[in-house]
Amino acid sequence: MARKMVTIDANEAVAYVAYRLNEVIAIYPITPSSGMGEFADAWAAAGIPNIWGTVPLVAEMQSEGGAAGAVHGALQTGSLTTTFTASQGLLLMIPNMYKIAGELTPTVFHVTARTVATHALSIFGDHSDVMAARQTGWALLASRSPQEAQDMALIAQAATLETRVPFLHFFDGFRTSHEVNKLEQLSEDDMRAMIDLSLVEAHRARALSPERPVLRGTAQNPDVFFQAREASNTYYDRAPAIIQKVMDRFAELTGRQYHLFDYAGAPDAERVVVVMASGAETAEETALYLAERGEKVGVLTVRLYRPFAVDAFLKALPATTKAIAVLDRTKEPGATGEPLYQDVVTAINEGLASGTAPFAAAPRIIGGRYGLSSKEFTPAMVKAIFEELARDKMRNHFTVGINDDVTFTSLEYDPTFSIASEGTKRCVFFGLGSDGTVGANKNSIKIIGEETDNYAQGYFVYDSKKSGSVTISHLRFGPHPIRAPYTIGVGDANFVACHQFSFLERIDVLKYAAPGAVFLLNSIYPADEVWQHLPEEVQRTIIEKKLRFYVIDAYEVAKATGMGGRINTIMQTCFFAISGVLPREEAIEQIKKYIQKTYSKRGEAVVQANFRAVDQSLAHLQQVQVPAEVSATFRRREPVSDKAPEFVRDVLSRMFIYEGEDLPVSAMPVDGTFPTATAQWEKRNIALEIPVWEPDLCIQCGKCALVCPHAVIRTKVYEPALLENAPETFKSMDAKFKEFPGMKYTVQVSPEDCTGCYLCVENCPAKDKTQPGRKAINMAPQPPLRETEKVNWEFFLSLPEVDRTTFQPTTIKNSQLLQPLFEFSGACAGCGETPYVKLLSQLFGDRSVIANATGCSSIYGGNLPTTPWAVNHEGRGPAWSNSLFEDNAEFGLGMRLTLDKQNEYARELVKALSADLGSELVEGLLTADQSTDAGIKAQRDRVAALKTRLQALNSDKARQLLAVADALVKKSVWILGGDGWAYDIGYGGLDHVLASGRNVNVLVLDTEVYSNTGGQASKATPTAAVAKFAAKGKALPKKDLGLIAMSYGYVYVARVAMGYNDQQTLKAFLEAEAYDGPSLIIAYSHCIAHGIDMKKGLEQQKKAVQSGMWTLYRYNPDLIDEGKNPLQLDSRDPSIPVSEYAYNETRYRMLMQSDEERAEELMRSASADALQRYNLYRQMAAMSYGRDGDKPAE
C-alpha cells in the first residue's frame, strides 16, 4: 500500500515515530526541541496509542537533568523510553547518559542540535551540544532532512534494541527541526516490521524486578573498574555492522537506502567534503551540480558519527581522493581541530598505516567551521570549499560563511552562485508576527505539498522581539524533491510579498527578487497611486529588475469581511492567484478546505469570515503599471539617528535592518560584553495608537508611568524657567508634590517606542466628570502625532532628572519621578512582567547587579541587537548578566559573595590605610548609613574622595583598594527569573540561596507557565488551567513557593500584584531591598500565554486577588524581633468566585469548551484550594508572636 505523503516539519516527523515506539516519555521544554514533547503530550491527551496499542505515559519533569533521571529509571525497570532535548538540556543529561551507556541500555534521545551558550546564548542550530556528548558512549546518528529525521528515528530505535548501545539521534535545530517539507510518512506497519519484539522482551527481561532481583550501579574500586569498563567493547565493535544491517532492512521496506557513510558526486572525485546533518544535503546537492559540469568533486555524508566506523568510512571514499575538507558545525577553541576533523584525520592515518585506505597516496586534509548558530550554509560556500581544495596551499582550520577580518580564517565565496533549478519556484514573504503571515504560508505549503504533485518546502525566520516582530517566510515548490536547507538567496526569489507597507521604508525587501519576479504589496494606496508613495530605492529596483508589481489593500478587505487585522488569508489567496501554482478555482477550493481544517474547531463564524476574505480578495487585487522612470521624492529611512554612539551606528544599526549577516568578526566584542542603554536608538514605531496626556484631568498619581511595560510614559517635575525653550506643543501643569512647590510637571510619551498596549489608559483613575470615557490619558493615532511628540520627547529628556536624594520614593507618584533604567524592551505589548522590572530599575537600578535566569526576561533583557537596561546621567545603571536557566540563584549569590567579600576587603584596606586617608574620611566610610538615597550619595562622595587620595599614594594596598573601593557603596543584588526557573529547574539552587541568609533579592515574575518557550505547564500553573504538557487542564494545585520560603523564618517574602495594589508592590520592593537577608518577591505577571486581552491584564491581576487565587502578603522577619507577627495579609477576603476571574482567560475557558465536566470539577477544586490557602494565611497572620502586642515573647 502506498504510504501517505505529508508536509510537516522534522519535529513532528520524529515525534510521530518516537511516540509510537515508546511507552514512557519524560519531557522538558527547550527550544528547538519543545515541539516534539508538545506533540507527544497532545497525542497522549487525545488517547492516541503506540504501535502496541497502549497510550504512552508522558511526564513533564522539572529539568532536563530530571528528565534524564526519569528516563534512566524507566529504562532500568524495563520500559521503552525516550526524551527530546537540545543544547544546555543535553548537557544536563550527560551524567545520566554515561550511566545509561555504561549499563548498555537501549534508548533513543532525539536531539535538535543547538548551540551551547558561550559568550552568548543562542537558540539556533549547530553541533556544539551533540559534540559535547560524543564521549558518553552513545551512538550518534545524524539526519540531514525532515524525511531522514523520521527514518533515522525508526532506524535508531531498531538499532538500539539490537546493539544495546543507546542512541542520540540528532538533526539540526530550526534548520531541520522547523523546516516543513514533503515526506513519505512511515506507517505503523513499517514500525512493527522494523522492531523485533524479541529484543523488546529481552530489554524487559533485563529490567529491575523484585521477582528476579539484581543490582546495578555498584561502586567499584581500582582492582576491577578498568576491566569492567572494557567489558562492553564487543557491543561497540559489533554496533556499526548491526546498524548497517538495520539500514538495509529499512531500505528493503521503504526503498530508502542509507549507509553509515554515504558518498555522492563524481566517482573519480579528487576533492571531497566530509560533513554531517543538514549541511551535508547542501554540500551533496552542490557537489552533484558541479560534478555534472565536469568537476571531480564529491561529498561524504557521515550518518553514524559514533561509534566511528573507520573501515566503513574509508570504503566510502573514492580511491581517487586527493584532498579532503572536513566541516564541523561547532568550535572547539584551543583544539588541534574540531571533532569530526580529528576523527577523519585519525581514521585516514589509521587506514594508511594499516593498508585499508583505498588511496595510494595520503590525501591532504583540512578542517573548517561553518554554520554556527544556524548561520546560513549555501551552495556558494560549498563551491568555495571545493575551490580551496584545489589550491596548492590550502587554508586549514578555515571558516566559511562569515568575514573573519581578524584572524583571516574565512574563505571568500561568490554569494551570487546558485544551483537552484529552473523548475523550482522560490517565494519570500515579509510579514508581521501579528498578521498571520507564517500561519498562512504553512497552510500554503501543505496545500501545495499534499494537494498537488509538487514537492514543497517552507522555512520561517522570526526576529527576537516579542512585539512588532518581523517574520520572513521562505517557500520553495516544484516537481522535484526540495533539498535546499538554506534560505532563499539575494536575487533568487521569483515571488516577493511584503505584507506591511511600512517595511519598505526600513528594510530592503526587494533584494531577494530575481529579475522579472512578481512583487505583491499590501498597500492602502491603489494601483494608480502607490508609485508616488514608494521610496526611491524601491522604485529603482522595481524598474531595474523589471518586476511585475501587484497591490491589494488587504486591511480594507479584512475589515470588510470580519477578519479584523488579520490579512493572512487575503494575502495567501493573492499569492495563489498570481503564482499560478494551481488554477484559480482549484486554489480557492483548496484554501477553503484548509481553512475548514484549521479553523472549524474554533467555530463556524471564523470559518465563514475566512471564506468571505478569500472570496473578496481577488476583486481587490490590482496590477500596477510600472512607470519607466524613478520619480520618488524620498529615500529609505536611516536605521538610526546620527546622534547614536559609534558602536550603535556602525554595528547594531546593521542588525536593525537585517544586515547583521554582513558584519565582520572585528565588529564583535571578543568576550560577549555589550554596552547597555542601546534600545533607545532602535525606534521601532510599531504602535498604531499612542497615549495622549490631558493635563486638565491629570491628578499626577503616576499610575500610567508605573504600569507602562516599555517605559515610554515618563513623569518629571522641573523648574518653570526651563519651559522657555519648550516646543510649542509641549504640555505641562503645576506640580502637585509637597516636596516640589512652585515646580512644573509633565507626563510625556515617547511616540516611536510605544507599543500601543493601552495599559496606561486602563490604569488611569482620572476621568472627565462630564464624559467619564475620557481620561487623563487617552489613545490617539500615532502617525499624526509622531513628529511633534518626537520633538516633545527629546525636549522632555533634556529636562534634568529629579534629584533622587530630595524625596522619598515611598508613594507611587514619587517613585515614578525616578528615571527608569530599563526601557523600550522587545517584550510583548502589554507585558505583565516588565512593569515590575522597570520599577526595580527605578528604585535601585543605579546600584544593582542583576542575575537573570534564561527565559522571557533574559530575552527582552538581553537579546541583540539592543539592550533595554539603561544608564542614568552619571553613567550608572544596572549591570546585568545571564548565566543559565538552572543556576540563576547561585549565579546571583556568587555576585553577592563577591560584593560582600570585596566590601570586607575594602574595609580592611581602609582601616589599614587609615593613617594616610585621614580619620574623618575613614570613619565616614566605615560607619556610613546607606539606608537612603541621600546616604548612598554621601558614601559615593566619600568613595570619590577616597579614590583621589589613593591615587596620590603609591603602595600595593592603595592600588588594591582603588580596585575594590566601589564595593564600599551599598550594592543591590537582584536575581530575576520566571516561574519555570524558580519553581522548577532552578528551585534547588533557589532554595539553597534563600537558606544562605545572604542579602540577595529574588524577583519571580510568575506567569504560571514557561512563557518564553510557548506556555508549557510549570509547578506554578494553577489547577484547571490548560497549558502545554497539561492539555487536559492541570489537575493539581500550584506550588506555594512563598509558603515554603516563609518556613525558614528569616527570608523576607512578598506576594504582589500591581493591578490590585500598586502601593503594596512598591512597599514590598522597598522592604525586600532594605531587608538585610534573602528576600523573595513573587509577582503576578499577566501574560500573552493566558489568552487574555492584554490591555485588561491589570484588571485580571485584580480579579486574581479578589478571587483568592493570589492572596497578597508580606512576610517580614524583622517584625519577629519586635514581637509582631511577620506575616501581614495585604488583600481582603475573597469576594468573587474563582470562576469569575478564571473564565476571563482562554487558558481556563478552553477546557469548558472541550470537557465541561472536567472543567467544572477542576474549577471546584481550584476554588476550594484558593479558599483553603487563604484561610491558612489568615490563621498564620493571626498567630501571636509576642505578648501585649509588641513585646517579644520570653
Next chain:
Amino acid sequence: MPDLSTTYLGISLKNPLVASASPLTRRVDTVRQLEDAGVSAVVMHSLFEEQIRYESHEVDFFLEHGAESYAEAQRYLVEPPGFRIGPEEYLKQIGKLKEAVDIPVIASLNGSSRGGWVDYAKKMQQAGADAIELNLYYMHVDPLETSQQIEQDYVDLVADVRAQVTIPLAVKLGPFFTSLPNLAARLVKAGADGLVLFNRFYQPDLDIETLSVVPNLELSTSADLRLPLRWVAIFYGRLEADLALSSGIHTPADLVKAVMAGAKVGMTTSALLRNGIDHARVLLQGLEEWMGTYEYESVAQMTGAMSQRNVEDPAAFERANYMRTLASFEHPRI
C-alpha cells in the same frame, strides 16, 4: 386529591411547575434534583447564537495572538482534546439530560438574526429535545431600524425555526412591544405553539464611584409577577397557543395566580436559586393545598379562570392608570 396535571405545547405534564432556563437546568445533577423536587419539565439554559459567534472570534483571536511571531514560541496556547466552539457541547448535554431524567427537556435557543444558525434547532431535535423554546432577546438601538422591521424579523425568524423542526416550538419574548397582541398573533401564525411571557432583561447598573457601567442581573420577586400576569390573562383564549408565565413566581399563591390567569405552566428560576431546589416542593404543595381549600378538582379547571375573558371586570386588565371607580358603575357601551 386534586389533579395537578396539565398539558403544555401538547406535552402532558404532571403539574404546571416548570423550571425555566438557568444554571440549575445546565447540569445533570441539578436537573435530577429538580425532577425529584417535583418540577414537571425543565427548560435548558440557552444556547446563545451570538455568544457562540463571539466565542468563535474570541478564541480564534487569542489562539493566534502572539502565534508565529517568535522563534521559541510559535504558539502560546494549546487546544485541549475535544475542543470545539459550537453547539456540540449543548447538544451532548440534551442527550445526557434525556438519559438522566423522565420529565420533558425543553431546549432553549437564543438568536439575534436570521442565518445558518437556525440549523441548531434541527440539531436540538435530533439530540432528543422534547420541545424548543426560542428566546427573542436583544436590544435594538439603531434609530434607523423601525418597529415594523424588527417585528417582521422576529416573525420570519420563528418561521425559519419552525421550518427546521417538527417538535413543539415556544417563543419567549419581552413585554416591550407597541402592540403585543398583534405581534403575538403573528408569531403564532408563523408557527409558535406557545408563548412564554416574559423575558427578564439584563439591566446594567451604574457604579457612581468608578463612573462605570456594571453588569447586573437581579433575581425576580413576586412583584415581577404582575406584568406577565396581566398579559397572560389578556391573551388567554385569544391565541391558538399555550401560554407560559415566567417571572415572579415565588410563592404558591404566585403559581395559583399564573394558572388562574391562563398559563398552562408557571416557570420559575429565581425562587429556586434563592431558596434552593426544594422550594419547588413548597410551591407544588401550596398549590395543592390551595386547590383543596377552594375545592378545585384539577389544574385544568383552574386554568384561565381569572383570565380577562372570564373575570367579572375584564376592563381592569386594560386600565393603564389607577382610577377611582365606583364598584356599581358600569360604563355604557358605545
